[in-house]
Amino acid sequence: MNKSDLVESIATAAEISKTAAEKGLNGMLDSIAKALKTGDKVTLVGFGTFSVSKRAARQGRNPQTGKPIKIKAKKVAKFKAGSKLADAVK
Numbered sequence: 001m002n003k004s005d006l007v008e009s010i011a012t013a014a015e016i017s018k019t020a021a022e023k024g025l026n027g028m029l030d031s032i033a034k035a036l037k038t039g040d041k042v043t044l045v046g047f048g049t050f051s052v053s054k055r056a057a058r059q060g061r062n063p064q065t066g067k068p069i070k071i072k073a074k075k076v077a078k079f080k081a082g083s084k085l086a087d088a089v090k
Helices: 003-014 018-037 083-089
Strands: 042-044 048-055 058-061 068-071 074-081
Touching: 003 018, 018 042, 018 048, 074 083
Parallel strands: none
Antiparallel strands: 042 048, 048 074, 058 068
């Protein structure tokens, strides 16, 4: 399922236009991104939790040459599924 399929599914389930569904979805995604950017967690009870994790700097290897390279530390987004989502997938 891609974004347009999701928008169509939301519009059908909520009995609203696709435009309104897309605005709602975009608003939700923007809000989650802004919260993560400030370091906050976003918890949707039963669905899951979005959070930011720090990945430490580490030593890696160039697969073509085998030479060691330095990989910089960075922040990454994480998602942990909630109980209802995990049960639905089983």
